[in-house]
Amino acid sequence: MHDFILKLSHKIDGSVRYQKTKSFFRALLEDVNYPYKKYFDGFMIALIVISISILILSKSEKIPEWLVEFDLYFITAVFALEYLLRLWISHDIHKYIVSTSSEKNRSERYWSIVKSKLRYMISLPALIDLIAIFPKFRIIRLLKLYHYMHGASSLFNALLKKRFEFIFLGYMLLGVTFTFGSIFYLLEYGVNESLGSYLDAIYWALVTISTVGYGDISPVTELGKVVSMFGIIFGIAMISFVTSVMVSAFSTRFGELRNQDSINSANKMQNVVIINGYGHLGMTIAKKLKIHKSYEPVIIEMDEEKAKQALEDGYNVIQADGSSAKLIKTLYERGNITAMLTLRSSDINNIYFILNAKSVHADSVVYTRLNQIELRPQYEATQVDGLVEPYDVVDTKAFHYLKNHYEVEKKNINFFGYNNKSEHICKMLKKEGIDITIYEIGNESFEAAKSDGFRNVILLDQKSSEIPEIKDGITVCAMNDEALNVYVSITLRANGFTDEIVALSDTKEDNRKLLLSGVSKIFDMYDESASQFVEMIENNVKRVQK
Secondary structure, three states, rough: HHHHHOOOOOHHHHHHHHHHHHHHHHHHHHHOOOOOOOHHHHHHHHHHHHHHHHHHHHHHHOHHHHHHHHHHHHHHHHHHHHHHHHHHHHHHHHHHHHHHHOOOOOOHHHHHHHHHHHHHHHHHHHHHHHHOOOHHHHHHHHHHHHHHHHHHHHHHHHHHOOOHHHHHHHHHHHHHHHHHHHHHHHHHOOOOOOOHHHHHHHHHHHHOEEEEOOOOOOOOOHHHHHHHHHHHHHHHHHHHHHHEEEEEEEEHHHHHHEEEEEHHHHHOOOEEEEEEOOOOOOOHHHHHHHHOOOEEEEEOOOOHHHHHHHHHHEEEEEEOOOOOOHHHHOOOOOOEEEEEOOOOOOOHHHHHHHHHHHHHHOOOOOEEEEHHHHHHHHHHHHHOOOEEOOHHHHHHHHHHHHHHHHHHHHHOEEEEOOOOOOOOHHHHHOOOOOEEEEEEHHHHHHHHHHHHHHHHEEEEOOOOOOOOOOOOEEEOOOOOOOHHHHHHHHHHHOOOOOOOOEEEEOOOHHHHHHHHHHOOEEEEHHHHHHHHHHHHHHHHHHHOOO
């Protein structure tokens, strides 16, 4: 017998037709993303509605005999067939037998198979399916909607995750009900005419604790009334506990459902660009892509406030950990992703995202933001398709602009601020033999500029609101505090400065203030970097099309 079962298992395992048939039914019954499942679910929901309608109408009206027979035979047969199919696809027995064929303990192996099937059969959904087959229990068929209404099944699964809390609540409810019921019985029996048995006392306790209070049984003794008051207080506390558990479970699940809906929407789009991180840079890129109209930005953001902002801005948002390999795999299923951008302020997070993307889909196109220049080798080791160092982008453009201005106008260049915004530009200008004057309010930055070989470095008094009088030349506002840049610009204009004022900005919100204060041109780190990202995406698309 064992040899026959083993031979049959090997034959089934090698049968392509069998595997395709089982995969079809598994997808039809369980895979919410399977195209034909929605039609199957609609059909089953219609059968349940018809069956329950026939049951209700048969109690109050005379209905045609053929309708009753349709319910008793056809609908019952469909539900029986569905139950058998669900039992069949619950486990791949043949694979287990083939994989354990070398083991000697046959009885233990077959017992494991039986246990796996029994475990499914005694699960709540399977028991509902089994009971719903019998016409006598047709009303139970309403509970089968759990299978066909994805939202309802998701909420049920959310409640199952809180089973420990509900089990604790069940024990607590049982204990409190029998305690109050027993005390009420001892105090009221023989005195209260409406209390005829111990069951009546338990019924009263449950009605009181649930705060329903039908009023058919009420205390007549003083102590009985005191017990009732305590029962009501306990009941309110328990209802609050249940409510908090359910709200917690549902809020978590609603977030998961929103993410699933966003993923489904992304799968239906064309030329999707995934943006991991909705900071200033991610926001700017998304806006440029939206204006471009050739690409569909999809935002991945874990932070609740940023995700909410992205939703308000009209983007498709997935509130999740962008480095999740499972999420990346799901997004790549439809093959509609043009590129992925990871724009986190943490290089470690960016590198981890790239590695996950490349491991899931080797041909994935990933571009990233480089925060620390010394980590470039690590990024290159991940085989990332493109790197953008935000400050470097601005530095290059600002350098060429200032150099051309100097060569044409032959006027001085004045820098307010020597920091990560301006340090590289100053060094490039110095290398070209262009003299610049640096104004700095911080002692540390002042010393850094001096040690880097700059001769014209002036330390300003932090406590003084006075700005040096500058007659002409281009002035660059590059202080870390944008409020100081605004103050410098507006003060220079107030003092009659008419030449050009340039600002190096890494704070998108303050650009309007800078323009109002008299700044002639802004080199926006985010805007320039975003333009470079979009350019890389377009160049890659053109390369692929060739």
